[in-house]
Each structure stands twice: as C-alpha cells, then as structure tokens.
Amino acid sequence: MRLNYEKPSLSRLAQELRRRLVWSISSMEGNFAFGVPELNVCRREAIHLELAQSDECFQHGFLYHNRLDLFGLAIKLRQAREDIMIFSPSISLRTSAELIAATADMERNLAEIDGLLRDEDRYWASRLCRAANQTQLLTVNMALNQNYCDLLRLFLAGYQEAASDTMLAELDPEFLSTRAERAVQYAYSNIAMAEDFTRQYSHLQLYDLDVAVCLYHAAQIVAFVTGPQGTPQAIIQVNQCLHFFKVFYPLSKTAQPMVRDLERLARKLYSNPTRPHLNDRIETDTHDPSELAVAGSTVPKLSIHSLLRQADFPDADHHETSPQTENTVEDEVITGVDEENDPDFSFDPWMGWQGSLDPFGYLQLSDLY
Template sequence: MLTSSFTRRLDVDVVGFADPDDSRLMTIGGSCNRIPPSWAIYLEHERFFAQPHLHYLLVDLADGGAKVRCHGGPPPCTNCQRLDFDCSFGDGGATTIPSASGSAAVEMRRGARACLECRSLKSRCTGKLPSCAACLRRGKTCTYPEPKRTPARQAEASTPAVSDTPTTTAAASIRHDAARSPTSDGGHHPLPPLRDRLHLVIDFFRHVHPLPSFAFLNEESVTQRCLEETIDEALVSAICAVSALLLGHSRYHPVATSAWAAAVETAVWANLEHPTIFKIQALLLAIQYRVLVGDFGRGFMLFSLASRSAAALRLMYERTDLSPLAQEIRRRLMWSLVMMDVGFATGLPECEVYPVETVYLRLPGPEEAFTADCDPDTDPTLLDPGLDGVAEGGLLATYVQLGKVRRDLMRLRRELQPITQPTPLLVPTIDGIVTSLDEILPRRCSAAELRRYAGSRWLARYLAVYLTWHQCHCDAYRLLLSGYKEAAPDTVVHGVPPTYVARSVASCLDHARAIIAIMHDANALSPRLRVAPPDMAICGYHAARLVLFISSSPQNPPDTGITEADALTQARSVLDIIKQQQKPGAAMDKVIIKVLGKIVHPAAAAADQAEHGRDSSGDCKLPNARFRLHDTRG
C-alpha cells in the first residue's frame, strides 16, 4: 500500500475572471521529499493494480447465455447478424445527451478507433464519441486521429444541427480544429508512458528546478498529480519538453520536445479566455523552451500572452486569504515573469510589460518553507533542509533582488548613450548601485562554501547568484571604461575625475577575474554540474571580453593589471569551460562559443573571413544574437 506521505493530494483551484475568491489551496500536513525513480515505478504499479481491470472484451449476451465477441459496429453487430441473435449492443451502446438548446438530441456512438491518450498509455480504448470511458475517468481531453477513409461521415458530422447557433458552432469548430490540427513542429507526438514521464518530471526537479528561472513549480504537488494522472496535460508536456532538452535525452529531442512545446501553445490558445495558474506555468516553460532552442522571436511574442494572463489573475498582488503554499506559488510565478521581462526588455522602457514598481509582492521565500508549506518567515533552523542536508537559504530572493539591479543598470546605460556632455549624476548613481549590491550580498563566494553546495541540488542557484553579483559590478564599472562597447560616451567619461575612473577600471578587472575563478572552481568539482545556469556562459563571455580589452587598454592598472598573454590564456580557459558545460540543444551556448572563439582565436577567425570573403565576427544563425549577448547583462 502507498504510504500516507505519497497519497496526500494537493488541490489547486485557480482564480478566473468571474470570481477571484474561488482560488483555494488546501494545506498539506508535513513535507514530501523527492521521489526516486525506483519509487516512481513502484507507485505506478501500485496505482495500476488498485484500479478495476482495464482490459476487457466487449460481448453480446444472446439468447441462451452464449457469449459472442462484438466488433463494435453499428447495431446489429456483424456476428449477431450472422448468427441470427438478438443484438444487445443497441440497448446500451449509445447514450442520448440533450443538446445545449434542449430541442435536439445528440447520440453518442461507439467509434472503431482508439484515442491518442489510450494509444500513448497502451490501454484498451472504448472508442466512444465524443470521449472514451478512460479519458472521462482520468479527466483527460479525448482526441481521436483523423480518419483516413470516411468522407461521407465527415460530411454528415460537419453539418451543424438545426438548434445550433452559428456563434456556438463556429467557436466549437475553431477550438476543435486548434486542438486536433497537427503542429508545425513535426505533427502530434504523444507523451511517453507514465513511468518515463515520471522520470522526466523527477529529473526536472532535481536538475532544472534549481535554476532561478525555473523555480516556480512545487515539487510535491506536481509529482503527486503526475502519479495520479490528474495533472494539467499542457503543464506536464512543458515539463517533459524542457527536461528532455536540458538533460540531453536524444530519444525525445528535438522532434518530440518541439511537438510538446507546440501542444502547450495550442492548449493555451484553445482556452485563451480562461487563464489558469497551470496554463501560465505551462506557457512560461514553453517560452523558456523557445528561447533555449533559439526561437527568440516566438518566445518574445508568447511572453505578452503570459503576462496578460497573469494580469487577469491579478498575480501582482498578495492574496493573504490563501494558504502559505498557494501564496508562494503565485508569488514565484509572478517574479519569474518579472525576471523574464527584464531579459526581454534589455533596459528599454517601451518594451517592459511588468515594471518592478507595479509588482506589489514580497520576495520569494526559502525553498525549505516552500516545500513544507510554511510561512516564509519561519525560522530556517526549524525546517528540514532536504535529503542532501544543505539548505537553499533564500538564494532565489537574492537573485530576484539582483535582477532589479540589472534592470537599473541596463536602463542607465541606455540613458547615457544619447548624452553629449558630462553629467554630474553619474558618479553618485554608480556609487548607489554598488552600495545596494553590497547590501544584497555582503560577502564574496568562497571555495569552502562552493564545495558545501556541491553536494546539494542548489549548486546551480548558488553559482547563478554569485556570478550575477560580480557581473553587476562589472556592468556598473565598465561604464567608465573608455572605448569599450558597453561604456558611456567619451564625453561623459571625460567629465568623471581620473582617480575615480582608475579605481572603477581596477574594480571591473577584479570582478571579471572573480567570475573566471568561480567558473574554474565549479568546473573542477566532482561530480560535475549536470545543468549549468545560463549565467555561467553569459557572465564568462563578458568576463573574457573585459580582461582582453583591459589588457590592451591604456587604462590597464599599472599595479594590479593584466598582461595580454595572461588575458588570452584566461579567455581561452573560459571558452573551454563553456564548451564543457554546454547544454544539449541550447542555441545561446552555441552562439557564445562561436563569437568568443573568434575573439580568442583570431587566426582561425581571419582564415574563416578569407574563405568566405566577408567579416564573420558577428555571423551567427540567430537573428540579433550579438545584440542579445551584449545586452543580456546590461
């Protein structure tokens, strides 16, 4: 039998347009740790054998009690007609349901095909229309494959009933076609069987959930719903797509994963006027998938849909009437949208959908409180740190605070670009940003702390926080690095006292070296990080560019400076680390490797330029990739 910790069910009802008080989240007593794959298989078998037998034969009870196999055709069935039996299939094989108008009746008939959901689970399908018994029992959307040779029935079915209004018929037709039409990403690919699906979900929470941009799902509730097969189909499709992509499952990526991501978008469009928390979570994962594979434009446009759905559910406001877990789910989802908005807007106010000033939420709580369904202000010493014994310690809240500083730095750089004269406000602005960074994270990364996190799942989040902290310092100080691409105009830099400029350049070099040192220490850990945060490649790219530029610049500090040979060696080591940590199928990593490779290997870049007869320094497969590389961190 299942233990009580695995049989607890977490029900989340989401706020819609009509009644905002319908959002409820039942609290759960205690916490549930990660379910190992062996437990998942055991639980699946327990769930199967606890249900009534699913595989049965359809028979006709003829006179005399003889049993004859029924082929499911229209009554009378073929065998009963051949044997001259009274066919009982017509008595119970069809069910009449009153229509919406009440003046006509629609007869549910048995189909001869298995639906796609039953095919994916390899279970017997009753074949009834519009939904089979298995899908009705599981609460799934029942979808049948398009028939190959039934033109007469299709023509008959396409004729609307007399009682149907044109509006209702058109809306139903649009949604039906949207749900059943093959996607542009390679057609329909059903989700894997439950056991493989559970492996993908468990791997997601072990390796992907620690990344700050994926920290908005609750592990226990999602895993339990997946076991019970009550999870939203769009959400589990998105989880499987992202998990298979980042963990390099060639069995599913890229054909199946792209189809799953497209299915999420189709499901959202089919219920566009009814946003839910589950649909926003699924859409946010689908957007992350699009960005990871290089479909930046599609992700950018889909984000507006996710943000509008969040506004409809008023996620930017606290809901103190909900349980702590429900509040934290809403809170984390909203902050994830805000952080994604920062990356998409890149400091352009006209591109911002959710300015930080319009979000009236507290910061995300520690992971231990999120797992235990406790108030975020609970004493951390009273909470279970998890199986690995290392507490997350509020790293996600720190990352969100750093994201706000990143937004301010990107805005500052764009405001300085058109200025043609010195501004006295630049120095106090930079000092204020540096002071806020020191308040957010008062201490630097240490090798001992890094080794402590190496034994836990929070290593990726720890690295993301400290790499971003150092990169924010670099973004602030490089404004005064005259001649650098992301620096302020020379007229502005010349108006700053030379001693302040020299200190800023030295500090910029110091933080760039710190980024490279963290990357070296993280790469030397054993076992190696399974999914590295995107910040590692992006921050490493900027650090390599900074040390190379400063080494050949007149502003190179005389005492603590760096030689060109040392800078080139460090930049090449960064490139090697990025290659080793490259995520399978991640387009941004490929762009960074290509651009940085041409910087640190100029001879190869010159040969490539001569071969193709053009400047290839900015050549890449993604549109505006260089713009994103330079602007992602301000």
C-alpha cells in the first residue's frame, strides 16, 4: 500500500486520510517503545508525508488556508521528545561542551514549536471552556512543558537521567542552578494545569496516556529538586498528581505502574523527608545479574509506562535458554507487570477525527491506495 509516501494522483481527501492514518499510528507507537529506535516499527525516517492539515481545514473541504493545529503540534512534540530520549543515553560518551551544544540545539527546536502555538491554543483556565477540544489542548501544552523538563533534567546532579557528576562538575554552578529552577517551574506548571483541569472537567474521559506520563515525571522532578526543605510542598504536589490519576485513570492497567511508583514516593517523603531522591527505584530490582546479562539491555531502556515493558515479553534467546522465574513484588512495582490481568491498551484520541469520518460522502478503503 505504501501509505508512508505521498501520492498526488489521489483526491485531496484520500491524501489527507493517508497522512492522518500514518501519523496516528506513529504517535500511538510511542505508548510501546518510545525513545528506543530498535523497537520502533513505524519509524519517523520512513514516513515521507506532510503533516496532517488542521481539523478546521479538513472538516470544511480544504477551503481554508492550512495551518499547523494541535494535531500537527502534537506530532512535532513527539518527534522532539523522541530525539531527546534517543540522545539521553549517549551523554556519557560526550564532553560537557558537546552536551551543552546539543541541548541548546534541541531547546531551540522546542522554542520554534512553542512559537507555532496560537494564542488560543495556549492553556489558560479562563479560555479552556471555549476550546474545541479541551483534552487535546491540555495534552499538547503539558507535552511542551515535559519536553523542556526532559532536557533540563539532564543537568540535575544525582537525578536518574542526568549526566554524570564528573561531567556536571565541569559546568558553571549558576548555569546548573538556573536549569534546575526552570525544570521545577515547568513541572509545577504541569501539575497546576492538571489540578485546574480536574476541578473543571472531571466528567471528561482521558484516553491518552501522555498526560499521565507528563504528570508522573513532573511529580518526580518536584520531589527531587525541592529537597528536604521543600518536602511538605512536594507531598502536596505528589498527592495532587495521585488524585488526577484516580479521577481520570481509575481502571487503567497502563497507568497503574506510575500510580504505584508515586504512592511509594509519597510514603518515602512522609517517612524519610531528608532523602527524597528517586534512584532507589532502580536499586530495588532483584533480578539475578546473570539473568539481566542474558536478557540484554533493551528492556531497561523502556520507561515505566511502556506497554512493552508492562507486557514483560521475554527476550527470544532468553526464553529458549532460561527457565521461567516468578516476579517478586518489587519487580512488579518496577516493571508494572500484573500477572493476573493483561494490560489494557489505551486508545489515543489523536487517532480519531472530530465529526464525520467522511464529510464528502462514502469513501472506499481502496481509494487510499
């Protein structure tokens, strides 16, 4: 079918449907192995399509001038975050100067995407009620903040995803302090958005897991950066995040690993406020070292919200050569494995369209190729 290529001979509607289908599949894939290129099926380099046109243009028969709307911005933000996630594991192989240069380039890219956001697409509590799609507006604005957090946390000494202490020691302390302040500001902003959204729209359904992911990382950064002196405020912020999860993802198996991790973080803050660091989450992995050596290094790259990690698919070689072992309780906290139930696969709202699928009449599937 070669849906990943433009085909000018098709009607404008068929071309647009191809774009939306492929970009939606690419976006949905982020729930499985985001930032791990070797596990991507619908790779960005293989997509030779323009971004989808705006819903307004699409719904009115392409009579309006095309512009990048929230759907297109969401795709751009996913691409930018993927670049950051691919870059992060390689920082140990770089110098501090290379780290600063690379992150500056990625930050400029984020600033360009930020500049594409129209005023009416920015999150303001007062104008949220007038938005055509409140959940998409929330998702895009939180994703933008999270992209900045993903970059800035590379400079948080001691943080799990940060550069090594040796590399960071070469940098100006004021430079590092500024980035820590910015990281926590973006995290606070996401938590504030979520709190406001919960207050106004608790009746809405959130299918996209991206909001949950952004909120999970926001809570982690706030707890880490504020330190012992900010523990009471951090506890409040973590509890607000947990409340959001319970309101919008009460039955989601995909969100449960993040909920359990945040609950454990809250307990840690209560019981040991002098050490709110988060690296203990990795230290509790009780897998046998030889088992990890056989399984390879791909699975640890997967984030806690990855559906592939939650499914706990065995490595092919490992499955053939090693006996099955039971997960301990702590393994379940880390990997999100639920041995009694399969994880449910959340539907991404960006896969769908507002209104009729075919505003111009019945369209045959064969018209797409």
